[in-house]
Amino acid sequence: MNPEVAATVDLDVHSIRADFPILNVQPYGQHLAYFDNAATTQKPQVVIDTLTQFYEQFNSNVHRGVHYLSQHATEAYEKSREIVRRFLNARSTAEIVFVRGTTEALNLLATTFGKLLQPGDEILISMMEHHSNLVPWQILAKEKDLKLKYIPITETGELDLDTFERLLSDRTRVVSVVHASNSLGTVNPIEKIIELAHQNDIPVIIDGAQAVAHISVDVQSLDADFYVFSGHKIYGPTGIGVLYGKERWLDRLPPYQAGGDMIKRVTLEETTYNVLPYKFEAGTPNIAGAVGLGVALEYVQNIGLSKIARYEMQLLEYATRAVEEIPGLRIIGTADQKIGVLSFVMDYTHPHDIGTILDQAGVAIRAGHHCTQPVMDFFGVEGTARASFAVYNTPEEIDQMVKALWQVYQLFGQ
Amino acid sequence: MEPIRDLYQQVLLEHYKHPHNYGHLEHPTHQADGDNPLCGDHIHLELQVENDTIVDVKFSGMGCAISKASASIMTQVIKGKSIEEVKQLADLFYQIVKGETDVPEAPSSDLEELFIFSGVHDFPTRVKCATLAWHTLENALKQS
Numbered sequence: 001m002n003p004e005v006a007a008t009v010d011l012d013v014h015s016i017r018a019d020f021p022i023l024n025v026q027p028y029g030q031h032l033a034y035f036d037n038a039a040t041t042q043k044p045q046v047v048i049d050t051l052t053q054f055y056e057q058f059n060s061n062v063h064r065g066v067h068y069l070s071q072h073a074t075e076a077y078e079k080s081r082e083i084v085r086r087f088l089n090a091r092s093t094a095e096i097v098f099v100r101g102t103t104e105a106l107n108l109l110a111t112t113f114g115k116l117l118q119p120g121d122e123i124l125i126s127m128m129e130h131h132s133n134l135v136p137w138q139i140l141a142k143e144k145d146l147k148l149k150y151i152p153i154t155e156t157g158e159l160d161l162d163t164f165e166r167l168l169s170d171r172t173r174v175v176s177v178v179h180a181s182n183s184l185g186t187v188n189p190i191e192k193i194i195e196l197a198h199q200n201d202i203p204v205i206i207d208g209a210q211a212v213a214h215i216s217v218d219v220q221s222l223d224a225d226f227y228v229f230s231g232h233k234i235y236g237p238t239g240i241g242v243l244y245g246k247e248r249w250l251d252r253l254p255p256y257q258a259g260g261d262m263i264k265r266v267t268l269e270e271t272t273y274n275v276l277p278y279k280f281e282a283g284t285p286n287i288a289g290a291v292g293l294g295v296a297l298e299y300v301q302n303i304g305l306s307k308i309a310r311y312e313m314q315l316l317e318y319a320t321r322a323v324e325e326i327p328g329l330r331i332i333g334t335a336d337q338k339i340g341v342l343s344f345v346m347d348y349t350h351p352h353d354i355g356t357i358l359d360q361a362g363v364a365i366r367a368g369h370h371c372t373q374p375v376m377d378f379f380g381v382e383g384t385a386r387a388s389f390a391v392y393n394t395p396e397e398i399d400q401m402v403k404a405l406w407q408v409y410q411l412f413g414q
Numbered sequence: 415m416e417p418i419r420d421l422y423q424q425v426l427l428e429h430y431k432h433p434h435n436y437g438h439l440e441h442p443t444h445q446a447d448g449d450n451p452l453c454g455d456h457i458h459l460e461l462q463v464e465n466d467t468i469v470d471v472k473f474s475g476m477g478c479a480i481s482k483a484s485a486s487i488m489t490q491v492i493k494g495k496s497i498e499e500v501k502q503l504a505d506l507f508y509q510i511v512k513g514e515t516d517v518p519e520a521p522s523s524d525l526e527e528l529f530i531f532s533g534v535h536d537f538p539t540r541v542k543c544a545t546l547a548w549h550t551l552e553n554a555l556k557q558s
Binding site: 348349350351352353356357360367368369382383407411412 | 416417418421422427431452453454476477478479480537539540543
C-alpha cells in the first residue's frame with residue numbers, strides 16, 4: 001500500500017477486502033479495481049450469507065402468521081427495522097418505512113405530498129438532484145399546476161444558499177434536496193438548509209442515497225422531516241431501501257399503495273389504515289432484503305463510518321492529485337466538502353471511450369450523465385467519467401486507473 | 415493486437431478527430447435524428463436523394479469516438495450509392511459489428527473502412543454506438 005495513505009488511517013483494508021468475494025473476479029485476467037460504488041457497492045460475505053440463510057431457514061411471510069417460520073421471519077424483519085432506527089437515530093421504529101429504494105421513497109413522497117397541495121403551491125428542489133428527486137416533482141407540478149423551483153449551483157458544484165433563502169416563499173410547501181451529489185460528490189450543508197426552511201415552517205426531504213455510506217446521519221439532531229436511502233449503496237442488497245419520516249408527517253400523509261398489510265379493517269364500504277409504519281408497507285415486503293440491509297448496516301458500524309470516511313477522503317485526495325497531472329483532464333465538482341466521488345472529463349475524449357479503455361485495464365468506472373442531466377448542462381458537458389470510492393478500494397487500484405488514463409491520453413490526446 | 419488498439423484503430427481515431435461530411439445540407443430531401451439514451455450520443459443526418467441515389471449527405475451531433483467515426487465513414491461510403499445498395503451495406507455493417515461475417519483479405523477499397531469496426535463485437539456495450547448512424551440512416555430513408 002502507498003505509505004502516505006497507509007500511515008494515516010487505522011483501517012485494515014486487506015482484511016476488509018477479504019470480506020468481499022466479488023473482488024476476486026479478474027476482468028480480462030486483471031485485478032478488478034471497482035470504482036463504481038456510487039452506482040452500487042459490493043456485498044460482504046455476511047450479507048450474502050444472510051440472504052441464503054433467510055431463504056434456507058426462515059423464509060415465510062411476515063406479520064399475522066401464527067406458525068413457527070412466520071414468527072421468526074417477522075422477528076428478523078422487525079429487528080432490522082430497529083437496526084435502521086438506531087443507524088439513523090430515529091425516535092421510533094414507527095418512523096422507519098421499508099421501501100424498494102430511494103427512487104420509490106421519493107415517488108412515495110411526491111405522490112402523497114401532492115395530495116396535500118393546491119394549485120400555485122411551490123416545491124423547492126436543487127439543480128443537482130438525481131432525476132429521481134426531480135422527475136417525480138416535475139410530473140406532480142404539471143398535474144397539479146404547482147411551481148417547481150430550483151436552487152442554483154455554483155461553478156465549484158455547490159448550492160447557492162443565498163438564492164435558496166430568497167426562493168423560500170410563503171407558498172413553498174416542501175424542500176427536497178440531495179445530501180451528497182452522485183455526479184459531483186458535493187456534500188450539501190443540509191443542517192443549514194433544514195434550519196432555514198424550518199424558520200419558514202417548511203418540511204424538508206433529504207435524499208441520502210449517496211451520503212449514508214460515507215457520513216453519519218442523526219435525523220433528530222439534523223431535524224430532517226424525511227430522510228431516504230437505498231440499501232444497495234451501503235453494502236446491502238438491491239431492492240430494499242428506507243424512508244424515514246417524522247411521525248407527525250407520516251400521520252398526515254395519505255397512504256401510497258393500497259393492499260394487504262397496510263390496513264387495519266376493511267369492509268365493503270370503507271377501510272381503516274394500519275398504524276405506522278405499516279400504513280406505507282402495502283403488500284409482501286422484500287423481507288430477505290430488509291434482513292440483509294440490517295446486517296449491512298451493522299457491518300458498516302463495526303468498521304466505523306467515520307473511519308471509513310477518513311480513509312475514502314485520503315483515496316480521493318490521492319486520486320485527485322494524480323489525475324490532475326494528465327493534460328486536458330478537468331475535474332467536475334470541486335466543492336470543499338465532498339464524498340469520494342471523482343467526476344472528470346478529458347477534452348479530447350468522450351466519457352464512454354474513457355470507460356471502455358479503463359474497463360480493459362480492469363478498472364470499473366461509470367460514464368455518462370449519471371441521471372443528472374441538468375448538472376451536465378450546467379457544466380456544458382455531455383457526460384463525465386466518474387470514479388467513486390468505497391472502503392475496500394486501495395491506492396494501488398488508483399494507480400491502476402491513473403495508468404489507464406494516461407493510455408487514454410496517448411490514444412486520443414496526442 | 416491488444417483488443418483496445420484493435421477497437422481504437424488509427425483510422426477510427428482520425429475520423430473521430432476530423433470527421434468527414436460534418437455539417438448541414440442546403441436542401442436535404444430526407445433527414446432523421448438518432449439518439450442513444452444510454453450514453454447520450456446524438457446524431458442528426460441529412461440526405462439529398464435524387465432518382466433513388468444518395469447524391470449528398472451530412473451529419474452533425476455529439477458522441478463518442480465510435481459513433482462519430484462510424485457516422486463519418488458511413489457518409490463517405492454511401493455517397494453516390496443507390497438506396498438499394500445502401501440497405502445492403504447497412505446489413506453488411508450490422509454483420510460486421512456483431513462478428514457475423516469474416517473480414518475479407520482484400521475488401522473492395524470503398525468498403526475497406528467499414529471493416530475497422532470488426533473489433534467492436536468484442537465490446538458488446540459499444541455495438542449500439544457503432545450502429546447509431548446506420549439506424550438513423552434507415553429511419554431517414556423511410557421518409558418519402
